[in-house]
Amino acid sequence: MKEPQRLRRPVPRRTRPNRSILGALSQSDGLPPIADPVDGPEAGGMHPLGPGFGDAAEADFAADPLSDSAREYIDRNVRSASDLIDGQIRQGEETAKSLGRSAFSSLNGAASDLPALLTGLVRAYSDIGTAWVDIVGALAQKAETAVPGTVNGSRNAADMPMIGLSVVAGQPVEASLELFRPAQRLTVQPLVATPPGNAADIREVSFEPDGSGAGGRIRIVVPGGQAVGMYHGLLLADPEGTPAGAVTLKILTLPEDERGRS
Amino acid sequence: MAEQRVKKVAIIGGGCAAVAAAFELTRPERNGEFEVTIYQLGWRLGGKGASGRDAETGRIEEHGLHLWMGFYENAFRLMRDCYRELDRPEGSPIRTWRDAFKPDNFVGVTERRGADQWDNWAAYFPPAAGAPGDPLTGRNPFSVKGYLARCALLLRTLISSVQDSYPGSVEPGARDELAFALQTLVASAAGSARGDQKEFAAKTLKYGQLAASALVLEALGAVRWAVESTAPAAGETLVALLEKLSAVARRQLETLVAKNDELRRVWEIADVVLAIMRGIIRDRLLFTSQGFEAIDEYDWREWLRRHGASEASLDSGFIRGSYDLLFAYEDGDIGKPRLAAGQALRGAMRMFFTYRGALFWKMQAGMGDIVFAPIYEVLRRRGVTFEFFHKLENLALSPDGSHVAGLDMSVQAKTRGGKPYEPLVDVKGLPCWPSRPLHDQVINGAALKKAGWNPEAHWEDHSVARKTLQVGEDFDFVVLGVGLGAVADVCGELIAAEPAWQTMVQEVKSVATQAFQVWLNKPVEELGWDLPPINISGYVEPFDTWADMQQLIRLEDWKTDPKAIAYFCSVLSDADIESSDDKTDAAKRTSRHVRDSAIRFLDRDVAHFWPKAVNADGFRWELLETGNKSRSAKSGKARFETQFWTANINPTDRYVLSLPGSLKHRISPLDDRFDNLTIAGDWTDCGHQAGCVEAAVMSGLLAATALSDYPRLSDIIGYDHP
Ligand SMILES: Cc1cc2nc3c(=O)[nH]c(=O)nc-3n(C[C@H](O)[C@H](O)[C@H](O)COP(=O)(O)OP(=O)(O)OC[C@H]3O[C@@H](n4cnc5c(N)ncnc54)[C@H](O)[C@@H]3O)c2cc1C
Numbered sequence: 001m002k003e004p005q006r007l008r009r010p011v012p013r014r015t016r017p018n019r020s021i022l023g024a025l026s027q028s029d030g031l032p033p034i035a036d037p038v039d040g041p042e043a044g045g046m047h048p049l050g051p052g053f054g055d056a057a058e059a060d061f062a063a064d065p066l067s068d069s070a071r072e073y074i075d076r077n078v079r080s081a082s083d084l085i086d087g088q089i090r091q092g093e094e095t096a097k098s099l100g101r102s103a104f105s106s107l108n109g110a111a112s113d114l115p116a117l118l119t120g121l122v123r124a125y126s127d128i129g130t131a132w133v134d135i136v137g138a139l140a141q142k143a144e145t146a147v148p149g150t151v152n153g154s155r156n157a158a159d160m161p162m163i164g165l166s167v168v169a170g171q172p173v174e175a176s177l178e179l180f181r182p183a184q185r186l187t188v189q190p191l192v193a194t195p196p197g198n199a200a201d202i203r204e205v206s207f208e209p210d211g212s213g214a215g216g217r218i219r220i221v222v223p224g225g226q227a228v229g230m231y232h233g234l235l236l237a238d239p240e241g242t243p244a245g246a247v248t249l250k251i252l253t254l255p256e257d258e259r260g261r262s
Numbered sequence: 263m264a265e266q267r268v269k270k271v272a273i274i275g276g277g278c279a280a281v282a283a284a285f286e287l288t289r290p291e292r293n294g295e296f297e298v299t300i301y302q303l304g305w306r307l308g309g310k311g312a313s314g315r316d317a318e319t320g321r322i323e324e325h326g327l328h329l330w331m332g333f334y335e336n337a338f339r340l341m342r343d344c345y346r347e348l349d350r351p352e353g354s355p356i357r358t359w360r361d362a363f364k365p366d367n368f369v370g371v372t373e374r375r376g377a378d379q380w381d382n383w384a385a386y387f388p389p390a391a392g393a394p395g396d397p398l399t400g401r402n403p404f405s406v407k408g409y410l411a412r413c414a415l416l417l418r419t420l421i422s423s424v425q426d427s428y429p430g431s432v433e434p435g436a437r438d439e440l441a442f443a444l445q446t447l448v449a450s451a452a453g454s455a456r457g458d459q460k461e462f463a464a465k466t467l468k469y470g471q472l473a474a475s476a477l478v479l480e481a482l483g484a485v486r487w488a489v490e491s492t493a494p495a496a497g498e499t500l501v502a503l504l505e506k507l508s509a510v511a512r513r514q515l516e517t518l519v520a521k522n523d524e525l526r527r528v529w530e531i532a533d534v535v536l537a538i539m540r541g542i543i544r545d546r547l548l549f550t551s552q553g554f555e556a557i558d559e560y561d562w563r564e565w566l567r568r569h570g571a572s573e574a575s576l577d578s579g580f581i582r583g584s585y586d587l588l589f590a591y592e593d594g595d596i597g598k599p600r601l602a603a604g605q606a607l608r609g610a611m612r613m614f615f616t617y618r619g620a621l622f623w624k625m626q627a628g629m630g631d632i633v634f635a636p637i638y639e640v641l642r643r644r645g646v647t648f649e650f651f652h653k654l655e656n657l658a659l660s661p662d663g664s665h666v667a668g669l670d671m672s673v674q675a676k677t678r679g680g681k682p683y684e685p686l687v688d689v690k691g692l693p694c695w696p697s698r699p700l701h702d703q704v705i706n707g708a709a710l711k712k713a714g715w716n717p718e719a720h721w722e723d724h725s726v727a728r729k730t731l732q733v734g735e736d737f738d739f740v741v742l743g744v745g746l747g748a749v750a751d752v753c754g755e756l757i758a759a760e761p762a763w764q765t766m767v768q769e770v771k772s773v774a775t776q777a778f779q780v781w782l783n784k785p786v787e788e789l790g791w792d793l794p795p796i797n798i799s800g801y802v803e804p805f806d807t808w809a810d811m812q813q814l815i816r817l818e819d820w821k822t823d824p825k826a827i828a829y830f831c832s833v834l835s836d837a838d839i840e841s842s843d844d845k846t847d848a849a850k851r852t853s854r855h856v857r858d859s860a861i862r863f864l865d866r867d868v869a870h871f872w873p874k875a876v877n878a879d880g881f882r883w884e885l886l887e888t889g890n891k892s893r894s895a896k897s898g899k900a901r902f903e904t905q906f907w908t909a910n911i912n913p914t915d916r917y918v919l920s921l922p923g924s925l926k927h928r929i930s931p932l933d934d935r936f937d938n939l940t941i942a943g944d945w946t947d948c949g950h951q952a953g954c955v956e957a958a959v960m961s962g963l964l965a966a967t968a969l970s971d972y973p974r975l976s977d978i979i980g981y982d983h984p
Contacts, residue, residue, distance in 0.1 A: 006665070007269055007738040008937040010971050015932040017949045018982045019553025176551060253934060 011253040013172055163215055165247065169222035172252040177218065179245035183237035185209055188218055191233035191249055199227035202249070207235075218247060228253055268297045271969065272669060272737035274654045274752075275914075276302040277309025278955050279942035280743025281637045282340055282962025286973060288644045295970070298646045299737075303653040303674065304718040305685055305699035306630065307638055309745060310915055311955065313628030314697025316906075319889040320689040320819025322628035323697045323906045325915065326777045327809050327829040329624060329797055330363060330394075332617030334956040335979035336963060338363075338395030341633065347643075348636050355692045355817070362632045364813065365389060365620030370798030371579030372870075380801065380870050382793055387621040394618045404983045406547050406554075409611045413539050530578040537571035538607065544569065547607075553984030554604035558925045558951075565603035583799040584610065586806045586832070588952055589917045594773045594835035596803045602922045605951045608983060612950075622797060627817045630695040635686055639693065650683045651675040651704070651717060654744065657939075658730075659755040665938045666733060666740050673727040674717045675704040689819055720912040721845030739938050741965050746772050746945035747913030760935055762927075769927040770945055772916035774839060776804070777831035778860040778907035779811075781824035781887040782875075786810060789826075789872035789885075801870070805830040805863050808871060824887035830863070839911055849911065856909040861902050918945045918953040925951045931964035940968035949981035956980075 163186070165177045186207045193199035204221035218235070228251050235245040271287060273280050280300065287296040306312055313324045330337065338359075345359040356362050367389060373381045541547070541557070550556045557565055562584065563576050575581065585591070588609075590601035613621065625632040642648070651674040658668035677683050683703055686693040699717065701707030705726070716722055731737055744752065750767045757763045782789070795810040811827040818824075840851040865880035875882055883897065888904040896903060910916070928947035931940045941961070944953045948961035963978045975981055 006734050006938070008665075009739065009934050009940065009968055012932045012934055012968065013971075013975065015930050015934075016947075017553075019551065019555060019984045 011172060013252075014174060015252060016174065163245075164217035165220075166217055167220045167222065167249065169220075169226075169251070170224050171222070171226070173222060174250040174252070175220070176248050177245065178248070179235070183235070183244035184215070185238040186216070186218070186244060187236045187238055187241070188220075188247065189234045189236065191220065191231035191247065193227065193229050193231050197229075199229055199231075202226060202231055202233070205233060205247075220247070220249065222249070222251065226251055266295070269295060269739060269969075270737045271296050271298045271739045271741060272731060273298060273300045273741040273743055273942075274669070275309060275743035275745070275943075276300050276307035276634070276648075277743060277745065277943070278311055278337070278633070278958035279944065279946075279962040279965070280309075280741065281307060281634065281641070282336075282959040283741050283743065283942050283965040284641055284646055284962075285340060285344065285637065286963055286966035287970065288641065288646055290644070292970075292972075294645075298641075299649060300641075300646060301649045301652040301654060301669075301671065303651070305650055305683070306695040307634040307685075308630050308695070310910075310917070311629045311633060313630035313695065315628070315631075315687060315689050315694045316697055320694075320817075321781065321889075321906070322631070322814055322818060323908075324628060324777065324779065324829065325908065325910060326775055327797075327807065327831045328629045328955070329366075329622050329809070330955060331613055332365075332390065332394050332619050332621050332623060333612040333980075334394055334623075334954075334959075335398075337956045337959040338393070338623075339979075340959055341636075342395045344636050344640050347640050355690065356627060356632065362626055362636075363623040364626055366622040366624045366797070367620050368794050368796050369583075369621060370793065370796040371583045372798055372801040373579040374577065382798065382871070387617070389620055390618050392618040394623070396618065398979065404612075404616070404980065406542060406984050409615060410539060410542055413535050413542075526574075527578075530575040531580070533575040534566060534571055534578070534581065537566045537569040537575075538610075541565060541569035541607075547984070554608045555925070556604065557607070558602040558604035559923050560603040561599075561922045562601040562603045562606035563599070564922075565607075579799075586799040588920060588954075589773055589775060589833045590919065591773060591833045591835075592771065592919065592921060593837070594833040595837070596833070596835070600919075600921050602920045602925050602951070605920045605925060608950065609952055612980070612983070624797075624813065626813055627692060628694065628814075631689075631692055631817075635693045635695060638686070648682070648685075650685060653717075653725075654752050655728075657740070657742065657753050657756060659759055659936070660733075663759045665936055668733065669731040669737070669740065671729050671731065672723075672725040673729060674722075674724060675699070675706075675710070676726050677703050678705055690817065692817065718912065719846070719849060720914070721849060733938065739940070739969050741940055741942050741969070743942040743962070743965075745914030745916065746770060746918050746943060747916040749945075751913065756936065756939075762929060762933075762935070766927050766929050769921075769924045771919050771921055771924065772913075772945075773919055774834040774836065775831060775910045775915075775917050776834040776856045776859070776908065777829065777910070778805070778856070778905065779827065779829050780864070780902075780905045782826040782828065782885050783824060783887045784875075784885055785812070785825045786828070786872055788874065790874040791872055798871075802867050804832050804834075804859050805867070806832045820887070820889060822887070830860070833917070834909055834911070839909075849909070852909045852911055853907070856907050857902065860905075860907050861899055864902070918943075920952050931961055931968050934968070940965040949978070949983060 163177060163179060165175055167173055167175045188205040188207050190205060191202040193201075200223075202220065202222055204223070206219050207216055208219060209216035220233075231249045231251065233247045233249070234243055235247065236242065237244040273284055284298050284300060288298055300307075306314065308325070310325055311328055313322055315321070316323060341362065342359045345357075345362065350357040367387050369385045369387060370382060371385065545557055547554060547556060560568070563581065566576060566581075567573075584606060585599045585601055588601060588606075590599055592598040592600045638648070653672045653674055654669060655672050656670040657666055658670060659665070660667040681703075683700075685695065685700070687696045687700070688694070699707075699710075699715070701711040704710065710724070715724060717724070742749075742753070750757065753763065753767075757767055791810075795812060797807070797809040799807045801808065807830065809829045811829050812825075814827050815823050815825075834852075834856065838852065838855055840848040840855065842848045861881075865876070868881065869876040875885055883899060883901040886901050886905060888896070888901065925947075928945065928951065929941065930947040931942055933941075933947075942958075942965040943961055944958040946961045946964070948957055948964055950957045950960055960978055960981060963973055964975075964981070967973060967975060967978070
């Protein structure tokens with residue numbers, strides 16, 4: 001008699017919380033509304049978060065004893081700070097959405113699970129968008145390093161280039177990029193599995209400088225069937241050839257059809 | 263295509279995490295895709311959240327005091343769904359989730375004032391709109407930037423509160439949501455929680471010369487940086503300005519606050535908030551892809567200190583309370599407070615800035631009655647099988663180490679006639695868990711009862727049968743939902759096969775806890791307590807936390823109702839856990855140790871809360887309500903024997919710590935190293951790395967996701983929190 005087939009868990013989309021700002025993009029607004037007649041809103045208060053994200057700065061401080069001009073000054077400044085970051089997040093969302101749209105139109109027929117597809121794409125965007133985080137990070141760093149005597153003050157962040165990361169893979173991956181020091185042009189070494197073993201190197205790696213010459217994009221293509229595991233690739237500054245950073249890529253699990261499931 | 267066969271899931275354990283996983287996997291929308299069996303040692307669900315009813319008085323006996331916080335979005339959603347499905351008939355006790363949980367707006371902290379002097383402070387947090395578990399509206403509520411803005415606002419409110427000292431500056435009528443909320447916090451910090459703001463203004467009038475304008479000017483500069491930090495051309499930075507601000511503020515305030523508690527509290531909060539803001543910016547938490555994890559190597563106080571918080575602020579009630587709340591003492595040693603800074607920051611931000619309804623919610627009966635009985639009933643209706651008295655002894659791996667091949671179980675008792683064990687008892691119409699097994703349902707019950715059999719005790723090895731469940735036959739998937747302390751015991755093969763598991767069991771640590779409850783025949787107000795009913799932390803060890811549980815009186819079943827119920831709890835030092843070859847005897851001795859500490863605490867320390875409960879000889883033992891047993895005959899200290907205390911030393915019951923440097927070693931329920939196993943528990947890498955109900959529920963949801971890709975990660979609120 002044939003043994004019943006043993007079941008395996010489905011492929012995880014990822015295994016870690018996405019704690020970067022971009023994680024925010026994948027957080028849903030909650031499950032479908034709960035229709036519970038006894039659940040009136042708690043009377044007499046506001047959501048401690050304020051009426052909505054970014055609204056905190058716009059809240060009306062009628063009870064504020066500060067002079068009008070002082071209040072305006074603070075509000076204006078807080079607001080423009082919020083707007084700036086908000087704008088960037090919005091931009092990210094737009095990109096995610098448009099990515100979603102284009103992928104959707106090319107995947108005609110597979111529309112049954114659009115929300116899941118979009119979530120996946122947002123996720124893909126956030127992988128690619130690590131670069132974006134780095135850019136903003138570099139800006140923050142720049143401001144910080146201007147202060148004498150603060151931590152890591154030695155780095156001249158003004159030189160930090162903006163490096164993007166894009167990964168093309170047929171299976172779930174988590175990618176991150178770390179720059180040890182500024183470099184305008186890079187050579188990317190093949191990604192090697194750690195610990196080194198039987199897994200083949202990932203060789204289709206390249207750096208595409210952007211027009212300004214102040215940064216660019218690292219592109220990694222993961223071959224189909226690449227073994228699950230952790231891979232690292234060194235970034236060398238051109239033309240010196242000295243290490244300037246590293247790319248880390250985690251390949252999660254082979255897609256279902258390659259695992260021989262029923 | 264062949265019809266999909268039902269997937270059999272064995273869930274080991276019945277704590278918050280395990281039942282959350284079961285609840286998700288058996289939702290009606292899944293059309294019976296999963297067939298779930300829960301294997302639970304002993305006679306009840308609940309684990310660290312278990313409670314039981316005393317057979318005679320119906321009194322509630324808790325594993326430990328449990329409060330729910332207003333940010334427990336996932337846990338409340340679970341309970342709300344559960345009560346809706348339970349659909350108790352009109353007129354039943356605890357019919358809806360609203361009956362089950364009541365908002366509590368006061369948070370108490372005890373503050374040390376000199377060697378032997380303590381102050382109580384009831385901080386009032388105004389109700390916030392909505393209730394936990396409501397759908398979230400608006401965009402991402404958890405961004406670091408959002409928190410930073412809120413910190414800035416809080417700071418600004420703190421500073422303007424100092425300006426309240428100018429007459430006529432704040433009109434209590436002019437309320438405005440967040441500002442009002444924060445102002446109330448400040449007012450409350452100033453000890454006027456029950457008084458009015460005018461009175462507060464009058465009190466602080468004489469400090470009108472606080473040179474508040476100087477502070478405000480500095481604050482303006484600080485806020486300006488918020489722009490500059492993201493606009494690279496800027497010259498000065500927020501860090502520099504914040505530093506200046508606190509230097510100026512400190513100089514001006516420290517001299518003044520030395521003699522004024524109100525201002526001192528305001529200042530301590532401001533000082534900590536300033537340190538948080540500086541830290542967020544300096545450590546680049548705004549943008550790092552690790553979120554707050556980036557600082558999990560540091561201890562919370564150490565991190566705040568690095569960013570300039572003063573020693574006085576670090577010893578303030580709120581900071582000490584944050585350690586007490588999480589039992590954050592390594593080895594249970596009060597001298598070793600340790601709490602990972604990133605998780606502490608995440609917890610603090612979520613607690614204060616994202617609560618809904620109230621900061622705390624109090625259960626209106628035992629946690630077993632409120633949480634686990636309803637979940638049990640709903641799961642039963644959905645067809646979940648419960649195997650009580652089943653203790654997992656070993657998780658056996660397949661020869662190739664890829665999956666769990668077998669589950670070795672010890673059967674602790676069998677029911678008469680092989681009928682399913684019916685675990686609930688009725689107390690005043692409410693289905694509850696008893697505090698002892700229902701002996702009459704099990705074979706040989708009378709003898710077991712006589713022998714004092716306790717199948718929850720780790721060292722209890724009474725076993726009537728062994729069985730091994732086989733993969734492919736008895737189960738397809740396993741959800742391991744035992745407490746962290748049990749993992750080393752039952753997962754030897756996994757630990758040997760996988761280094762990550764080995765590191766995890768070494769690095770992620772837990773601590774024993776102790777608790778006692780007393781029933782009094784006088785209300786606490788008559789004993790000299792003059793603040794609102796309260797949960798108060800930060801007091802002298804060994805029992806640093808007291809909660810007033812008077813709301814439970816009407817649910818218990820006494821002949822003569824007590825007038826007050828008080829719960830106390832804290833860590834139990836590993837050094838105080840007795841050991842010997844006779845484990846049962848050692849456990850008894852540890853229990854006596856807890857009893858003696860409780861007696862000492864009542865004799866010596868409780869006077870701080872209830873001055874009239876003590877006289878020259880110590881605690882007035884006649885205040886203890888005993889019920890109408892032979893118990894009442896006892897007098898003096900011996901009367902304490904009639905009350906309830908517990909030493910939570912079973913490995914699975916040990917509270918899970920969030921030690922600095924340890925969180926990265928946790929394993930996620932999503933990790934698929936073993937391809938038919940997932941884990942659930944507050945010890946896993948579940949997004950919120952603290953020992954609490956919310957973390958446990960999140961891990962249970964993740965375990966369900968691991969087996970079925972549902973719920974989606976984006977629907978687990980806070981999983982992707984920075
Ligand atoms: C004293 C105390 C006070 C607390 N106060 C609060 C609070 O106020 N607010 C809050 O949010 N959190 C609080 N907590 C934390 C909270 O109780 C836990 O985070 C939560 O209950 C953990 O749930 P869990 O499912 O992860 O684990 P557990 O509750 O430990 O569940 C484990 C389950 O596995 C079972 N089990 C163990 N070994 C075996 C075996 N070999 N075979 C079969 N079954 C087994 C256990 O019996 C139990 O059912 C407190 C904890 C303690 C100890």
